[in-house]
Amino acid sequence: MPAKSKKAKAAKAKRDLAFAKTPARRKKKAENQRKRRAAAKMHGKSWLKGKDYDHKDGKFKSVKANRGNDGQGTRKEGKKKTKKRR
Secondary structure (H helix, E strand, C coil): CCCCCHHHHHHHHHHHHHHHCCHHHHHHHHHHHHHHHHHHHHHCHHHHCCEEEECCCCEEEECCCCCCCCCCCCCCCCCCCCCCCC
């Protein structure tokens, strides 16, 4: 990946922050914090190491398994009602 200019880096940071502050992302973050605290009490902190909470499946998964729509990629995700463009 090529290095970003200072201007591009600042613009990306601004976009990322705006996305992180959306109501949906804030709800997911709060849910994740609640789940992690509860799981740490139940299983211990070491059990959580390297795991993320999957909001869609409702369970903890490895970070690797919790990316890209469970190995299917994000291309098809959420596009059931739209027509395929060529």
